[in-house]
Amino acid sequence: MSLYVVSIGGTGARCVEATIHLAAAGLFDKEKIQILFIDPDESNGNLTRTRETLKTYQDCRSAIAQSGTPTPWMQTPIEALEVWSPFHGSINKSLGSYFNYESYQFNNPALGHLFDVLYTQGERDAELDVGFRGRPAIGSAIMSQVKLDTSSQEPWRTLIQDIEQELNFGKFPRIFICGSIFGGTGASGFPTIGRLLKNKLERSGLRDRVKIGGLLMLPYFQFSVPAEQDPGDIYARPEQFLLNTEAALRYYQAQPIFDSIYLLGDREPASVSQFSIGKNTQKNDPHFIELYAALAARHFLLQAETEPVVLLSHKDEQQVTWDDIPEKAAVKANLSNAVRFAFLWTANLVPELNRGKSNIGEFQKFAPWFSRFFKPKGLFVGGRGLPDLNDEGQQDVIQQVNAWSISFLRWMWWIHQSGGNSRSIQLFRHTLFIERDGQVRQNTDDFPRLVIGADRLEQAKEATPQSLKEQLATQADPQPGAVGLATALYFLCKP
Amino acid sequence: MVWDVIRILSVSIVGAIAMFLIQPWLYRSGILAITDVDVDNWIAEKYFSGAGIVFATALAATLIWYLIAVRTRITSSHEVSPLRLAWALLLFVPIIGIGVALFFFNGSNEALLSLALFYVLDIIVVYWFSTAISSPGLLKFVPPGSFTVRHLIGLK
Numbered sequence: 142m143s144l145y146v147v148s149i150g151g152t153g154a155r156c157v158e159a160t161i162h163l164a165a166a167g168l169f170d171k172e173k174i175q176i177l178f179i180d181p182d183e184s185n186g187n188l189t190r191t192r193e194t195l196k197t198y199q200d201c202r203s204a205i206a207q208s209g210t211p212t213p214w215m216q217t218p219i220e221a222l223e224v225w226s227p228f229h230g231s232i233n234k235s236l237g238s239y240f241n242y243e244s245y246q247f248n249n250p251a252l253g254h255l256f257d258v259l260y261t262q263g264e265r266d267a268e269l270d271v272g273f274r275g276r277p278a279i280g281s282a283i284m285s286q287v288k289l290d291t292s293s294q295e296p297w298r299t300l301i302q303d304i305e306q307e308l309n310f311g312k313f314p315r316i317f318i319c320g321s322i323f324g325g326t327g328a329s330g331f332p333t334i335g336r337l338l339k340n341k342l343e344r345s346g347l348r349d350r351v352k353i354g355g356l357l358m359l360p361y362f363q364f365s366v367p368a369e370q371d372p373g374d375i376y377a378r379p380e381q382f383l384l385n386t387e388a389a390l391r392y393y394q395a396q397p398i399f400d401s402i403y404l405l406g407d408r409e410p411a412s413v414s415q416f417s418i419g420k421n422t423q424k425n426d427p428h429f430i431e432l433y434a435a436l437a438a439r440h441f442l443l444q445a446e447t448e449p450v451v452l453l454s455h456k457d458e459q460q461v462t463w464d465d466i467p468e469k470a471a472v473k474a475n476l477s478n479a480v481r482f483a484f485l486w487t488a489n490l491v492p493e494l495n496r497g498k499s500n501i502g503e504f505q506k507f508a509p510w511f512s513r514f515f516k517p518k519g520l521f522v523g524g525r526g527l528p529d530l531n532d533e534g535q536q537d538v539i540q541q542v543n544a545w546s547i548s549f550l551r552w553m554w555w556i557h558q559s560g561g562n563s564r565s566i567q568l569f570r571h572t573l574f575i576e577r578d579g580q581v582r583q584n585t586d587d588f589p590r591l592v593i594g595a596d597r598l599e600q601a602k603e604a605t606p607q608s609l610k611e612q613l614a615t616q617a618d619p620q621p622g623a624v625g626l627a628t629a630l631y632f633l634c635k636p
Numbered sequence: 637m638v639w640d641v642i643r644i645l646s647v648s649i650v651g652a653i654a655m656f657l658i659q660p661w662l663y664r665s666g667i668l669a670i671t672d673v674d675v676d677n678w679i680a681e682k683y684f685s686g687a688g689i690v691f692a693t694a695l696a697a698t699l700i701w702y703l704i705a706v707r708t709r710i711t712s713s714h715e716v717s718p719l720r721l722a723w724a725l726l727l728f729v730p731i732i733g734i735g736v737a738l739f740f741f742n743g744s745n746e747a748l749l750s751l752a753l754f755y756v757l758d759i760i761v762v763y764w765f766s767t768a769i770s771s772p773g774l775l776k777f778v779p780p781g782s783f784t785v786r787h788l789i790g791l792k
Contacts, residue, residue: 492712493712504713508713509773509776512787512792517787519783520784521784521787522784522787610774
């Protein structure tokens with residue numbers, strides 16, 4: 142069944158980023174994931190990064206789409222609808238202008254007075270194209286103006302149509318809404334959008350066939366407001382996060398919108414180094430709690446029956462290990478496969494292929510696996526049907542897979558860096574594949590030690606780059622070209 | 637790895653048959669006539685000793701190469717190219733064996749040229765061809781010409 146993910150605000154975007162990375166590792170099924178991003182701040186750094194991650198995923202996936210090797214790598218098609226902002230096309234992006242506040246003085250003074258009671262002038266006039274500035278009250282008012290019954294309002298129309306079409310074909314799509322409980326956009330959009338979608342489905346008589354799940358991120362990061370920031374200005378205040386959270390949880394307890402709701406948080410919030418009200422500077426580093434967010438989406442999608450309450454915690458306060466990961470066996474196997482492949486591809490295979498481009502005749506003698514996938518040079522050496530390494534198409538595939546590999550490894554590195562001072566993330570030995578400056582390490586000697594938690598017997602059986610390349614060299618009838626090389630190597634990197 | 641060893645053994649056996657059965661027969665039968673010495677005595681006292689040295693040195697070089705290849709840890713192609721030098725240096729072992737065989741175990745001036753040619757052919761078979769088709773793993777194409785040979789005979 143397909144999954145429709147509604148990502149609200151910057152935190153929602155980061156949860157989606159994690160979902161994309163897990164989908165790349167084959168942790169979702171072959172059914173489509175469709176994403177709708179909701180953010181009044183269309184240039185939000187977190188949103189921008191997630192869209193870049195998605196593009197990298199899609200480019201890589203389309204490059205390898207024709208492979209016939211049965212791996213779960215990138216088996217999930219992921220599409221995104223256009224980003225929805227309530228201010229799209231508007232010149233003035235303030236609460237007051239959105240509701241035509243100025244006209245109330247003449248047309249409806251009582252409504253104008255009510256507006257004054259509910260919102261300060263600062264809140265009324267604040268520019269909201271940077272988001273709702275940590276004020277759910279502002280966001281809720283604006284988000285509630287979404288008219289799902291209006292046929293022309295995109296991308297809602299496409300979203301509803303796609304869901305209805307799947308239902309007509311006898312499928313049972315699921316909707317998963319994710320956002321933060323403590324900020325502005327997520328806190329306001331989450332209940333509002335959830336309620337609007339639920340009501341729409343009920344009006345259409347489809348509610349019983351579509352499960353709605355929700356992921357609420359509790360406060361997991363904090364930041365310091367610079368001293369020079371005007372205290373009268375409208376911006377998110379971290380000291381109010383917990384208060385907002387408490388108020389929101391009371392609301393959700395009373396509102397039966399969701400079939401399953403996931404709450405995730407971390408009692409040691411990560412520090413965000415750079416204060417930002419919004420736009421492209423609001424870009425937080427990936428956090429391990431987002432890995433759990435993606436696993437929550439996976440759990441919601443793949444469980445036959447949704448559970449109303451799901452509890453999870455990690456056993457040791459000072460570390461997060463594989464034992465703390467739900468469905469450990471599958472998650473560990475798939476993530477390990479992806480990390481091993483990504484590292485070997487970008488640190489070893491790509492430099493090799495770049496070296497070989499200029500002198501294939503010599504290179505093929507020192508890289509026996511090469512002539513399995515690419516046309517060799519020389520007399521009587523065959524190679525019919527094999528593409529040339531220097532073909533533009535082949536080079537594009539190599540670079541697209543490389544781009545995805547680097548993106549994935551960096552995300553995994555940041556996940557491991559996010560534990561804070563008193564806690565470590567013990568899934569992979571992340572310093573073995575990414576340097577402090579964010580570059581991929583070129584030394585693959587420690588390849589067998591990438592995965593933490595492999596016992597000594599497992600490590601002894603671990604493949605080395607040499608043995609994996611020897612297996613590549615003896616592949617029987619592999620798919621030709623860079624696609625064949627990548628998918629064969631991905632298959633061999635299975636732990 | 638097992639098949640590599642089988643290939644080394646097979647080629648060595650073929651080489652041994654050529655060196656210790658076929659080549660002597662060519663001299664005994666008169667196809668390669670030598671008249672300055674008694675052929676049977678020459679074969680028994682000189683030829684077999686000389687051929688034995690050439691065969692032993694070629695086989696030893698093959699086995700040393702194989703051990704080097706099996707034990708070498710390789711992660712990328714630029715680590716492979718220096719091993720070509722190792723292979724070439726090992727070639728000197730049977731070449732020196734030929735020198736020793738011809739200098740100390742010739743005994744017939746008329747046989748000198750044919751013997752030299754046979755010994756060269758023998759180390760082409762026992763050393764070059766053997767290593768060309770049995771070098772393991774990522775070093776399989778290091779011996780010169782092995783890429784073409786392996787593709788020609790379907791051992792790529």
